[in-house]
Amino acid sequence: MSALxxxxxxxALARIRAHGLRAADVAVIPAAAGGPKGLIFQALDQYVxxxxxxxxxxERTLIGSSIGAWRMAAACQRDPVRAFERLGSLYAGQxxxxxxxxxxxxxxxxxxxxxxxxxxxxxxxxxxxxxRLHLLAVRGKGALAAPTHRRAEMRGFAAAAxxxxxxxxxxxxxxxxxxxxxxRGHAGWLQESFDGFATHFATLSRANLASSLxxxxxxxxxxxxxxxxxxxxxxxxxxxxIIDYHxxxxxxxxxxxxxDTIVFYxxxxxxxxxxxxxxxxxxxxxxxxxxxxxLDNVLIVAPTxxxxxxxxxxxxxxxxxxKHYGLDHDARxxxxxxxxxxxxRLRDELAAFVERPDLSRLRAI
Numbered sequence: 310m311s312a313l314x315x316x317x318x319x320x321a322l323a324r325i326r327a328h329g330l331r332a333a334d335v336a337v338i339p340a341a342a343g344g345p346k347g348l349i350f351q352a353l354d355q356y357v358x359x360x361x362x363x364x365x366x367x368e369r370t371l372i373g374s375s376i377g378a379w380r381m382a383a384a385c386q387r388d389p390v391r392a393f394e395r396l397g398s399l400y401a402g403q404x405x406x407x408x409x410x411x412x413x414x415x416x417x418x419x420x421x422x423x424x425x426x427x428x429x430x431x432x433x434x435x436x437x438x439x440x441r442l443h444l445l446a447v448r449g450k451g452a453l454a455a456p457t458h459r460r461a462e463m464r465g466f467a468a469a470a471x472x473x474x475x476x477x478x479x480x481x482x483x484x485x486x487x488x489x490x491x492x493r494g495h496a497g498w499l500q501e502s503f504d505g506f507a508t509h510f511a512t513l514s515r516a517n518l519a520s521s522l523x524x525x526x527x528x529x530x531x532x533x534x535x536x537x538x539x540x541x542x543x544x545x546x547x548x549x550x551i552i553d554y555h556x557x558x559x560x561x562x563x564x565x566x567x568x569d570t571i572v573f574y575x576x577x578x579x580x581x582x583x584x585x586x587x588x589x590x591x592x593x594x595x596x597x598x599x600x601x602x603x604l605d606n607v608l609i610v611a612p613t614x615x616x617x618x619x620x621x622x623x624x625x626x627x628x629x630x631x632k633h634y635g636l637d638h639d640a641r642x643x644x645x646x647x648x649x650x651x652x653x654r655l656r657d658e659l660a661a662f663v664e665r666p667d668l669s670r671l672r673a674i
Contacts (some may be wrong), residue, residue: 340377342550374549445549478505498562
């Protein structure tokens with residue numbers, strides 16, 4: 310049974326067939342939103358950022374939203390292997406005193422998690438020799454510009470959901486993308502307009518790193534919106550995954566700046582869903598729509614359905630586990646820890662493919 314599948318766009322496919330999967334060719338690493346799902350890549354991330362990529366140093370853009378942003382912040386720490394271990398332990402170790410904690414209580418737990426994760430590592434993250442960190446968050450507009458109470462926020466996101474059903478582009482009237490990025494990063498391929506959302510860029514700093522990571526993972530209605538991010542446009546901020554759930558971005562533009570490179574994308578499955586609100590709309594998947602060419606230089610590595618069946622509850626860890634296990638935090642933590650251990654098989658299969666590529670395993674996106 311294979312634990313890992315490989316899906317490549319035509320340019321990435323040609324590159325790997327000609328040269329194998331080489332760290333030197335990797336210019337961009339995206340990381341999707343998905344909450345606890347990101348835990349499955351702990352061992353794979355440790356190999357990629359602790360062993361494989363450091364052997365071929367070069368400037369790379371790391372871009373993520375929500376848990377993906379947190380993973381990429383771990384990748385930028387001086388000891389990424391230890392950082393991913395710490396992130397997994399802290400994330401899995403969340404504990405609440407109620408099965409329905411208030412937004413304030415969740416914010417307090419998550420802020421404590423991020424403080425322990427980031428504190429003392431800010432300079433490592435912001436000044437990594439090769440990595441250029443980019444975090445994605447959304448900023449409210451219109452009815453979501455500054456909701457004064459929870460019901461106003463509920464009405465705003467209900468309007469967003471209805472608007473998105475009609476048109477993803479129209480959602481740009483209520484939400485816009487904010488990229489909080491390493492001051493040394495260029496990513497010109499990302500700076501030109503490419504969809505219906507206004508995109509703002511702000512510089513990451515010691516003063517805003519923790520709040521930017523919090524904003525990127527702030528779930529609407531479940532957590533309190535983040536405000537007052539130093540150096541960023543004023544407003545209310547939420548989870549970057551609302552717009553950029555699986556980071557359906559114009560990666561093919563990278564060819565103009567860095568030809569003959571690939572985007573290496575460890576992902577939860579082979580599908581790229583643009584926004585969180587698009588999950589139930591398979592026709593909006595990036596590979597099926599008019600933006601299919603965006604993925605020409607992308608390699609997606611993803612857990613196979615057979616692998617998922619071996620995990621606790623036969624699925625990736627996800628937010629439904631909070632409800633399933635209730636206040637039995639030890640049982641949930643045990644299940645998530647087991648999933649992270651099982652994820653070592655993903656690491657081992659990737660390392661084997663890097664060492665000796667089995668081209669028969671490559672599938673077209």
